[in-house]
Amino acid sequence: MSSALETLRRDFGGDIIEPGDVEYEAVSGSKLVPGSPAYVLRPGNVDDVRAAVGFASGSGLALSVRGGGHSFPGFGTNDGGVVVDLSRLADVDLVDGERHIVRIGGGATWGQVAAALAPHRLAISSGDTKSVGVGGLTLSGGIGWKVRKYGLALDSLVAAELVTADGAVVTASAEENPELFWAIRGGGGNLGIATAFEFAAHPTTDVFFGKVTFPASEAVEVLQGWAKYLRTAPEELTSIASLANPFAGGHEAPVEIHVAFDGDDQQLADAAIDPIRRLGTVVGDDVALTAYADVLVEGATPPPGLQFVARNAFVDREPVPEVLQILAEVGTSPGSPVIALRSVGGAVSRVADDATAYAHRQAELMVVTLTAGPKPVVDAARPGLDALWGKLAPHVDGAYANFLASAAEEDVAAVYPADTYRRLAAVKRQYDPGNLFAGNHNVRPE
Ligand SMILES: Cc1cc2nc3c(=O)[nH]c(=O)nc-3n(C[C@H](O)[C@H](O)[C@H](O)COP(=O)(O)OP(=O)(O)OC[C@H]3O[C@@H](n4cnc5c(N)ncnc54)[C@H](O)[C@@H]3O)c2cc1C
Numbered sequence: 001m002s003s004a005l006e007t008l009r010r011d012f013g014g015d016i017i018e019p020g021d022v023e024y025e026a027v028s029g030s031k032l033v034p035g036s037p038a039y040v041l042r043p044g045n046v047d048d049v050r051a052a053v054g055f056a057s058g059s060g061l062a063l064s065v066r067g068g069g070h071s072f073p074g075f076g077t078n079d080g081g082v083v084v085d086l087s088r089l090a091d092v093d094l095v096d097g098e099r100h101i102v103r104i105g106g107g108a109t110w111g112q113v114a115a116a117l118a119p120h121r122l123a124i125s126s127g128d129t130k131s132v133g134v135g136g137l138t139l140s141g142g143i144g145w146k147v148r149k150y151g152l153a154l155d156s157l158v159a160a161e162l163v164t165a166d167g168a169v170v171t172a173s174a175e176e177n178p179e180l181f182w183a184i185r186g187g188g189g190n191l192g193i194a195t196a197f198e199f200a201a202h203p204t205t206d207v208f209f210g211k212v213t214f215p216a217s218e219a220v221e222v223l224q225g226w227a228k229y230l231r232t233a234p235e236e237l238t239s240i241a242s243l244a245n246p247f248a249g250g251h252e253a254p255v256e257i258h259v260a261f262d263g264d265d266q267q268l269a270d271a272a273i274d275p276i277r278r279l280g281t282v283v284g285d286d287v288a289l290t291a292y293a294d295v296l297v298e299g300a301t302p303p304p305g306l307q308f309v310a311r312n313a314f315v316d317r318e319p320v321p322e323v324l325q326i327l328a329e330v331g332t333s334p335g336s337p338v339i340a341l342r343s344v345g346g347a348v349s350r351v352a353d354d355a356t357a358y359a360h361r362q363a364e365l366m367v368v369t370l371t372a373g374p375k376p377v378v379d380a381a382r383p384g385l386d387a388l389w390g391k392l393a394p395h396v397d398g399a400y401a402n403f404l405a406s407a408a409e410e411d412v413a414a415v416y417p418a419d420t421y422r423r424l425a426a427v428k429r430q431y432d433p434g435n436l437f438a439g440n441h442n443v444r445p446e
Contacts, residue, residue: 004058008041011051014088015042027085030066031131031301032308033074037064037083044088046195050167053193056082057165057436064439065189068109068133070299072310072405075136075189075439086135089195092116100201101158106194108134114293123204123292125150131299134197140188140401140415140441141358143366145209145260145295146202148235148346154185154358155351156199162192165432169195183427186357188401189440190424191431208261208269209295210287213254218280219243219328222255223341225279227320227365235346236262237272242340244330251330254283264289307378309337309371311389312403313396313414314344314363323367323395330388337369337385359420360398367396368403401441412441 008016017023017040027042029035038061041052056063062081069076069085077083086107095103100122104113111130117123125146127137134153142153150156159173162184170192172181183191214222226241233239238260245253257276261269266289273287302308315323327339345364353361369388371381399414416424421443428435428445435445 004055007058008051008055012041012043012048012055014044014048014052015040017042027083028077030069030071030074030076031299032070032072032306033077034304035064035074035077035083036079037077038080040083040085042085042088046161046163046169049084049086049089049163049193049195050169052082052084053163053165053436054167056084057434062439063436065135065193065437066133067107067135068131068137070129070132071136072308072403073407075407078439084193086133086193086195094120094122094201095198100203102199102201104134104197104199106135106196110134110137111293111296111298114296117201118291118293120201121203121205122201124153124156124199124201126153126296128296129299130296135194136189137402138197139184139194140186143342143344143400143402145207145238145292146204146262147342147344147348148238149262150202151347151351152358153199154356155347156201157185157197158200159198160184160194161196162194164192165434165436170431173198179427180431182355183357183424186359186420187424187427187443189437190428190443192437204262204292205264206289206291207263207295208266208273208287209259209290211256211258211284212273212276212282212287213256213284214280215283216243216249216252216254219255220325222257222280223324223328224321226257226276227324227341229275229279230343230345230364231317233275234268234272236268238262238346239276239343240340242338243327244336244339246336246338250336259287260295261287302372305374306372307375308405309378309382309385310368310403310405311337311385312366312368312400313389313392314360314398314400315365315367315396316362317364319395320364323365323392326388326391326395327367336381337371337388340368340370342366342368354419357416357420357424359417360400363398366400366403367392368400370403404441407441412443415441416443
């Protein structure tokens with residue numbers, strides 16, 4: 001341990017932050033989960049990342065890698081181990097203006113990316129929040145406001161530079177180490193630390209963005225009509241439905257259909273969104289032309305002590321009506337979850353299931369429940385949550401790693417179908433045989 005530390009102090013040019021240091025409190029936890037690591041290492045370049053990986057592996061301490069720090073299970077921190085905080089690796093450069101190739105540091109956030117690309121009228125379909133990290137979101141999927149037109153964030157990835165468990169710097173792309181490239185597109189942080197990503201960005205205009213709101217009493221008809229319409233809606237339209245929001249009246253909360261239409265032509269946007277407006281009694285409609293970078297919201301840092309339970313599953317075409325019926329009839333009580341339904345499909349489904357380690361390509365919708373509150377409230381809400389998911393279970397399958405707050409074996413099995421898991425484990429054996437990168441939905445090398 002002491003020699004590993006000596007080597008670190010010699011080779012590492014970034015920040016080493018330890019308990020008692022002025023900055024420690026600000027960097028010890030991740031955004032949603034507190035932590036008390038022995039060392040927070042903030043590398044300033046790739047060589048620092050190599051030194052940090054060498055230290056973690058030589059010291060035998062648990063390693064957490066932090067991109068934007070938003071993981072629900074708190075993968076970006078630990079107690080007593082090493083955290084490699086990538087926030088200083090946040091450059092965003094347009095490296096090929098013709099092909100729109102953008103090189104992004106492994107610790108950048110999507111807000112930094114959107115702001116840097118806006119002057120070039122470019123965008124990458126990412127997520128809905130500025131402070132979420134490019135690393136965590138991309139390596140497990142990335143379901144954002146242009147998902148139906150351009151697919152997942154990882155579908156726009158063309159290459160990544162990684163530091164692997166043995167300290168090597170490798171490129172993963174269709175041409176170089178293609179199996180590793182397959183694995184990092186869905187395999188989360190299992191394979192190494194991505195120090196840089198290269199994406200093919202897409203030209204963007206301002207977009208029509210906002211929400212159309214209906215009374216809770218019309219939930220069943222609105223949701224059924226919405227899901228049916230999405231099958232024929234133009235792929236420029238991406239949409240999220242939310243209901244039973246406990247902060248807006250629980251069971252009585254209005255049904256909100258959030259829409260993003262990728263384009264600035266009012267007529268085309270109306271043609272795409274009007275069928276949604278006709279689904280019921282519109283009690284609110286704030287859809288307006290918005291700069292794409294402003295569509296992403298700031299991620300608020302929650303007050304200490306708040307706990308989060310995020311669960312999700314995918315819904316294939318056939319069981320959609322049944323699932324919507326269950327959700328619309330759900331009763332709510334204090335601590336009930338926010339329920340959101342994300343439309344996927346479109347470009348996501350045009351990629352073969354085995355083309356990337358993200359395998360849930362054929363789903364039409366994703367159901368997400370998010371329960372938040374102090375521990376007693378969350379504990380009291382668990383039986384209701386289990387009952388809801390028990391009702392949904394026969395009609396849904398799989399899970400999206402990025403919207404899970406737990407990482408138990410059954411979660412990993414839901415994220416990775418058996419074939420995907422086996423193939424990922426083979427790549428893991430090659431690049432991380434000792435399972436140094438275990439702070440994630442872990443794929444075991446053995
Ligand atoms: C407010 C909020 C809004 C969200 N909105 C969306 C959304 O719209 N769409 C969506 O798809 N998801 C969304 N998510 C989920 C989000 O994608 C995950 O929480 C994701 O893990 C966050 O990535 P991060 O880098 O910020 O997190 P971190 O906690 O830093 O990292 C998460 C995991 O990724 C690994 N990792 C991160 N960066 C790297 C890297 N460079 N190299 C190797 N491993 C790395 C970490 O080790 C860890 O295992 C949201 C989450 C929150 C809290």
